[in-house]
Amino acid sequence: MPVEEFVAGWISGALGLVLGHPLDTVKLLGFFKGMSFPIASIAMVNSVLFGVYSHTLLALTATSHQERRAQPPSFTHVFIAGCTGGFMQVYCLAPFDLIKVRLQNQTEPRARPPGSPPPRYRGPVHCAVSIFQEEGPRGLFRGAWALTLRDTPTLGIYFVTYEWLCRQSTQDGQNPSSATVLVAGGSAGIASWAVATPLDVIKSRLQMAGRKPGAYRGVLDCVVSSARQEGLGVFFRGLTINSARAFPVNAVTFLSYEYLLRSWG
């Protein structure tokens, strides 16, 4: 089984993440909190995403990454492969994402008044251990179903947008230019985040609700009670910041992914 796609996905995920981290945390007021932890975790998740995507296309179309410019797969195949990659990365992403959301939501002021209680979680490992002890092993997968609903179709959209934009401005059989890859990758990130944002809001609420048992009965209950209490606008919370972050992160992710695979032949 070729492994280059997994390795390229790992490195490109890490590069995209370094760029996007400040924007990812600004929406949750936790500037630069937990920078080292997401590098390893999200890079691994990106490796699963790109690796599974490429191998699903190999299974569907019998073409390797190098052959796909000359024999481009159909958009249906690209969509199915993207959804498969999205589905598979969820089970790797779920615990990391939960820890990230819990840590970022610890918005204690930088200079806490003396005598105030210490932050709930001291860091990613302490957070994981505490969730395991207090909420059980399944607690680490809280919000995973909402994450599956968020990521499976939207990562299909992600790869279809990328491929479609690349093909629009590239001659048949040629590799897209760096500028094309940057614009197509950035736009793919925005398109997929725009569609993913409503379920992203729900997912984060379910992940935070783990500490208040019984807050929501499930995804649907969370959708209904959030809409009732706060109106439909709640589903677009974070849309602007998600999109602003998505462009540079995914432009760099796709550019480095393409560059690495090309340079390895």
Ligand SMILES: C[N+](C)(C)CCCC[C@H](N)C(=O)O
């Ligand atoms: C599917 N969803 C939109 C949630 C993410 C798609 C882009 C993935 C990328 N690693 C990023 O963090 O932007």
